[in-house]
Amino acid sequence: MFLIVLVALPIAIFDVYKETQAKQENIIKATEDLTRSSDAVVGKVPDLIETSHELLTTLAGVKEISSGNIEACTTLLQEGGARYTKYSNFSVVNEDKYIVCSSGPLPKPVLVAHSPNINQAFATGKFAVSPFKFGVLSGKPILVFSEPLLDQNKVVGTVNTGLNLTWVAGYFSSVFKHKGEQMVMFDDGGVVLASYPNGSFPVGITISEVGIPHLARDVKKGTGTFKLESGEEMIGVVAVIPH
Numbered sequence: 001m002f003l004i005v006l007v008a009l010p011i012a013i014f015d016v017y018k019e020t021q022a023k024q025e026n027i028i029k030a031t032e033d034l035t036r037s038s039d040a041v042v043g044k045v046p047d048l049i050e051t052s053h054e055l056l057t058t059l060a061g062v063k064e065i066s067s068g069n070i071e072a073c074t075t076l077l078q079e080g081g082a083r084y085t086k087y088s089n090f091s092v093v094n095e096d097k098y099i100v101c102s103s104g105p106l107p108k109p110v111l112v113a114h115s116p117n118i119n120q121a122f123a124t125g126k127f128a129v130s131p132f133k134f135g136v137l138s139g140k141p142i143l144v145f146s147e148p149l150l151d152q153n154k155v156v157g158t159v160n161t162g163l164n165l166t167w168v169a170g171y172f173s174s175v176f177k178h179k180g181e182q183m184v185m186f187d188d189g190g191v192v193l194a195s196y197p198n199g200s201f202p203v204g205i206t207i208s209e210v211g212i213p214h215l216a217r218d219v220k221k222g223t224g225t226f227k228l229e230s231g232e233e234m235i236g237v238v239a240v241i242p243h
Helices: 020-060 070-083 116-124 165-174 212-218
Strands: 003-010 087-093 098-102 141-151 154-164 182-187 192-196 223-227 233-241
Touching (some): 020 165, 020 223, 116 141, 141 165, 141 192, 154 165, 165 182
Antiparallel strands (some): 003 182, 003 233, 087 098, 182 192, 223 233
8 A cells, every 4th residue: 555645736827927937937936835745745644654553552552452341441542532633533353353442432342354454463463554444433534553462472452543534634734835736645546535625536536547646657756747637737746655
């Protein structure tokens, strides 16, 4: 799995500049601004993933999580959910792959035997990240992180959390410099994980091969221009998020 960010701006907004040189200078300046926006996201998202890993590693070593005391586990996770608002849910999965405690409402254990990140954590004994999904309990668009719970090197469960991708889209809005900018983050399958403005690329859709993933490969050295299917010409800055 890898993530790509594309920041784009319509060239038409510079048509007010009658002088060719002035227009070109403003396009260069806008490209520099788009690059700074892209760099801000490329720095932020890996940091969020690593921070999530560290947080889950800490939780995995806490007795409330490892002891099997459901009441104590639930209380601890609810406290974590209230404190870390960028996450949609914290949960613990047992050896039979049921969610047994959670920061959100859990009237009964929920089977997650087909969860790719949980299965990967069980198989490898290492931190795992899911593909895009809507949360089982929250219904929100998330990336789910899972850390194995070990008992003498045997995986006996996982502690999990979901990075709220709506929060990520809110972060996008904070780095914009120009009216008309668009930013979209998608995975290697073309699935949109976050975008701003929110309606520009709906979260969860898969962008076709003739869409943005194709355009992203055409933008050389991270910057360039391209045309949308509507014919509108755009300035684009593309970056791959290390993961």
